[in-house]
Amino acid sequence: MLRRCAAAIVMVGALVAPASATAAAKTVSPQDETYLTTAIAGDRFEIQGGTMAAGKTGNAAVKTLAQRLVSDHSKSLKQALAVARRLGIKAPNKPDPPMQWELRITASLAGADFDRWWSDLEVQDHKQDIAEATTEKRAGSNATIKNLAAQEIPTLRTHLKLAEEALAAS
Secondary structure, eight states: OHHHHHHHHHHHHHHHHHHHHHHHHTTTTHHHHHHHHHHHHHHHHHHHHHHHHHHHHHHHHHHHHHHHHHHHHHHHHHHHHHHHHHHTTTOOOSHHHHHHHHHHHHHHHOHHHHHHHHHHHHHHHHHHHHHHHHHHHHOOOOOHHHHHHHHHHHHHHHHHHHHHHHHHHH
């Protein structure tokens, strides 16, 4: 009797868990979900690009930027993935196709051409990231995702400054 009761509790728990994850996902607006999944894809892009840049460049400013991006976006990715799991949002496991294309183009370059291209890419990317995070902070509806965006803005501004310095040194 106890075994059947325990088995029934496990089965009910298994049925209820996905339903509660689905319910949690429904409390997230399309804007919030898009911001979170884009941020996760962007973190993956920055980690891959930063790793590539750290290995390809001889420019100290570019290397500093690359190492900082890998470190900070690894932390950001971990936090964003935890939020996505908690809210039942499917997280992308790689950068978006346009980001992948940018990584392929960047990988084909070398020397000063690489340094200039990649640094400029990071300047433009971080301007866009700051705008997206600011919009989410202001207009998002999910407090957890809004807070995540707000926490990212100072780091993204630091990255933009480092990218501008790397571009100037290229």
